[in-house]
Amino acid sequence: MTVRLTLAVTALAVLSACGDGAGGASTDIDQESVAAAAQRVASARDALPADLPDAPIKAPTGSFVAVVACNAAQPGCADPARGAVEALEAAGLRAKLIDGQGTSDKQNAAIRQALALRPDGIITSAIDPETVQQALGEARRQGVAVVSLAALGESELVDANVGPTVADYTATGTLLADLAITELKGAVKALVLHDEGFAVLEPRYRGFVEGLDACSSCEVLEEQTFTSADLAVGVPRLVQQLVQRHPDVNTFYVDYDDAVPPLLQGLRSVGRDDVLVLGSNGTVDATQCIASDCGQAATTAFSLDGIGWAAADSMLRVLAGIPASDAVYGLGVKLIDAEVARAVVDSSENGMWDGDADYRAAYLALWGAA
Structure with missing residues (x-):
């Protein structure tokens, strides 16, 4: 199903809701929630301004920074790490990407591998510092600077946390709820899959569920948890079971x-191509999928590379001896439906949304590397 969102269509949907709601009567549809969701959806698709640092910093050229990604096989984890490497090298530093391979044991080992290279600093990407306490403790004892990228919560094990705020992550979920409410005219019947393995996903998941809870004519039929280890086999099987239990899901x-790909695999195995499928992160594959009507209806996106550039900026400041406060990702949350996805694919170099402002030029100017 392709999602096409315009205020005109939404207004028509509200007026015609009397025959389409979960109960068949206009009084059953939460028309106020539909109208409010439509307004938020329209705003989220507008061009987003950038809120970047304004204090210049001389990049300490010649320094070496290792960047440890939680799992190089997952774009939502690896792309910010690659963005950090790109930014560090653009600033005149040496950088190396190391794969954390998805588990805390291997991520601890990856950080120790980085330490063996005698870096000046380490950036961890989407790794909860508390799950790699031992390795980060070793970094502390060796005097190696550590910046945590895209991991919520404060930790004495790192010099700075960099990335979207809790409010940003919550918005990536609430906007998807808004889109579903708008597209389905306030008659949402949702199934929810939540990965409990990443702390940053909790506010996103809560944002979606609570966004639907605010719509009195919408319903979460069932919630289930999974982990990234379940993607190949467990998720398709779970999707089949959920749809069989809830044939009225939309x-x-x-x-x-x-x-999303294993989720779509599960849907196709039971002959369901009529379900609004929603994910988040705005990866290349997702954006191209949405643009080509392959089954995913929408995603919400951060600039993944932009998170990496924000982490690089924070690392430069730590290495320069400037007390580091937690840096805030400043490029906003983009709602990407089919129309936006096609525009992104046609206009971007790498096929994914990368912010609506030229943050690279802004950072390079701050670093004296433009």
């Missing part, structure tokens, strides 16, 4: 885009 939410 919406499927999952925390991140990397889980």
Whole structure:
């Protein structure tokens, strides 16, 4: 199903809701929620301004920074790490990407591998510092600077946390709820898949569920949890079971885009191509899928590379001896439906949304590397 969102269509949907609601009567549809959701959806598709640092910093050229990704096989984890490497090298530093391979044991080992290279700093990407306490403790004892990228919560094990705020992550979920409410005219019947393995996903998941809860004519039929280890086999099987239990489902939410292909596999195995499928992160594969009507209806996106550039900026400041406060990702949350996805694919170099402002030029100017 292709999602096409315009205020005109939404207004028509509200007026015609009397025959389409979950109960068949206009009084059953929460028309106020539909109208409010439509307004938020329209705003989320507008061009987003950038809110970047304004204090210049001289990049300490010649320094070496290792960047440890939680799992190089998952774009939502690896793309910010690659963005950090790109930014560090653009600033005149040496950088190396190391794969954390998806588990805390291997991520601890990856950080130790980085330490063996005698770096000046380490950036971890989407790794909860508390799950790699031992390795980060070693970094602390060796005097190696550590910046945590895209991991919520404060930790004494790192010099700075960099990335979207809790409010940003919550918005990636609430906007998907808004889209479902708008597209389905306030008659959402949703199934929800939540990965409990990443703390940053909790506010996104809560944002979606609570966004639907605010719509009195919408319903979450069932919620289930999974982990990234379940993607190949467990998720398709779980999707089959959920749809068989809830044949009236019209919406499927999952925390991140990397889980959408196995979700679609499960839907196709039971002959369901009529479900609104929603993910988040705005990966290349997801954006191209949405643009080509392959089954995913929409995603919400951060600039994944932009998160990496924000982490690089924070690392430069730490290495320069400037007390580091937690840096805030400043490029906003983009709602990407088919229309936006096609525009992104046609206009971007790498096929994914990368912010609506030229943050690279802005950072390079701050670093004296433009």
